[in-house]
Amino acid sequence: MLDSDASLMLKFKNGDISSFEKLLQKHKERIINIIYQFIGERNEAEDLAMEVFLRVYQAAKSYEPKAKFTTWLYKITTNLCLNAIRKKTKLQTISLSKPVSTGEGKEEELIEKIADAAPSPQQILEKKERNTLIRKAIDSLSAKQRMAIILQIYEGLSYKEISRILGCSVKSVERRLYWARTNLKEKLSSYLTMESGGGF
Amino acid sequence: MNCKRIRRKLVAYLDGELREKQKFLIKEHLTKCRECKKEADLLNKSFYLLKDQQRLKPSQGFEANLWERIYSAEERRLLPQAIFGRLAHLILPAAVAAVLIIGVVVGGSVEKIIPSETVKLEEERYLTSIGLDSFRDLPPDSLPEIYFNLATAPEVENT
Numbered sequence: 001m002l003d004s005d006a007s008l009m010l011k012f013k014n015g016d017i018s019s020f021e022k023l024l025q026k027h028k029e030r031i032i033n034i035i036y037q038f039i040g041e042r043n044e045a046e047d048l049a050m051e052v053f054l055r056v057y058q059a060a061k062s063y064e065p066k067a068k069f070t071t072w073l074y075k076i077t078t079n080l081c082l083n084a085i086r087k088k089t090k091l092q093t094i095s096l097s098k099p100v101s102t103g104e105g106k107e108e109e110l111i112e113k114i115a116d117a118a119p120s121p122q123q124i125l126e127k128k129e130r131n132t133l134i135r136k137a138i139d140s141l142s143a144k145q146r147m148a149i150i151l152q153i154y155e156g157l158s159y160k161e162i163s164r165i166l167g168c169s170v171k172s173v174e175r176r177l178y179w180a181r182t183n184l185k186e187k188l189s190s191y192l193t194m195e196s197g198g199g200f
Numbered sequence: 201m202n203c204k205r206i207r208r209k210l211v212a213y214l215d216g217e218l219r220e221k222q223k224f225l226i227k228e229h230l231t232k233c234r235e236c237k238k239e240a241d242l243l244n245k246s247f248y249l250l251k252d253q254q255r256l257k258p259s260q261g262f263e264a265n266l267w268e269r270i271y272s273a274e275e276r277r278l279l280p281q282a283i284f285g286r287l288a289h290l291i292l293p294a295a296v297a298a299v300l301i302i303g304v305v306v307g308g309s310v311e312k313i314i315p316s317e318t319v320k321l322e323e324e325r326y327l328t329s330i331g332l333d334s335f336r337d338l339p340p341d342s343l344p345e346i347y348f349n350l351a352t353a354p355e356v357e358n359t
Contacts, residue, residue, distance in 0.1 A: 024263065024266070028258050028262065028263075029255065029256075029257065029258055032256055032258050032262075033255050033256055036256050037253075042256060042259075045256070046258065046259060046262055046265075049258075049262075050262070050265060050266045050269055053266055053270075054266070054269055054270055054273055057270050058273070131253070134249065134250060134253065138250075149250075152215070153247060153250050153251050154251070158217070159212075159215070159217050174211075174212050174217065177211055177212075177215070178208065178211045178212070181211045181243055181246065181247065182211070182243075184246045184250065185242050185243050185246045188246045188249060189242065191249070192242055192245045192246060192249070
């Protein structure tokens with residue numbers, strides 16, 4: 001049986017633009033966040049997310065609901081992210097474990113994310129430090145480990161779904177997630193032990 | 201299972217991706233082994249630390265920018281078709297003209313490569329190299345042979 005998103009996509013294939021708009025409304029935030037977690041920069045994340053939806057728009061004519069719509073959508077997202085990272089690495093000859101630049105936009109963005117109505121400067125600083133630490137930890141993972149863990153943590157996907165999106169075996173996903181989580185635990189251990197001892 | 205093997209499976213265990221038997225074995229082990237339990241707790245904490253990251257909201261112009269991108273991509277895609285459709289009736293005459301131009305240009309270059317004087321000299325050399333001997337292989341009793349014999353017979357002087 002077709003999932004509701006696949007039905008919308010088929011309607012769009014038959015010329016109903018409003019179905020595409022519904023899909024866009026439903027998934028845009030999710031796609032932006034996946035890419036943002038992967039790339040680490042808001043503008044670039046939104047730019048790539050637009051590219052994802054452009055591909056969806058253009059692929060409508062040839063769309064066949066062979067898998068879940070989200071699996072297809074995440075596949076497009078993953079491929080674009082991996083290509084973007086490859087291009088970046090080629091152009092800038094940077095390593096994936098580069099330290100996070102807190103350049104233009106980034107600091108504001110991190111501050112923006114603080115939920116409290118009126119956080120104290122101390123709280124802002126702590127949150128900023130925590131976010132930088134997390135960003136560094138995520139950036140230290142290989143591109144494939146990073147995508148696997150983003151799909152698992154933020155989208156709550158099973159190993160099987162991740163394997164379909166990344167085009168690898170379930171065993172391979174298990175291995176990637178094992179190394180990713182172990183590395184993250186190592187990188188965040190200072191924060192985690194501090195936190196259990198009374199906060200950062 | 202020993203601690204090393206348990207730790208290799210801890211992530212999958214925490215993610216609920218193991219079969220019942222393995223799940224049971226690890227659960228049992230964690231109640232007894234303090235080190236593995238500590239490892240599991242740290243893995244769990246790091247998971248929730250990442251999960252609790254606040255999510256970004258799309259910027260205000262996201263959709264407008266997307267539609268702009270879609271329209272310009274569509275325009276780019278349709279432009280060659282539109283141009284082709286408009287100029288379709290001109291394609292045959294244009295192709296004929298192109299062939300003629302190419303012919304003239306190539307012909308001109310061939311003449312430049314082999315000057316006409318050289319061609320004339322070659323022709324003259326060929327013609328002078330042909331002697332009457334070249335016509336000796338005419339079929340016997342054929343009309344050309346009769347003419348040839350008449351032409352080459354020594355003149356009989358009328359005395």
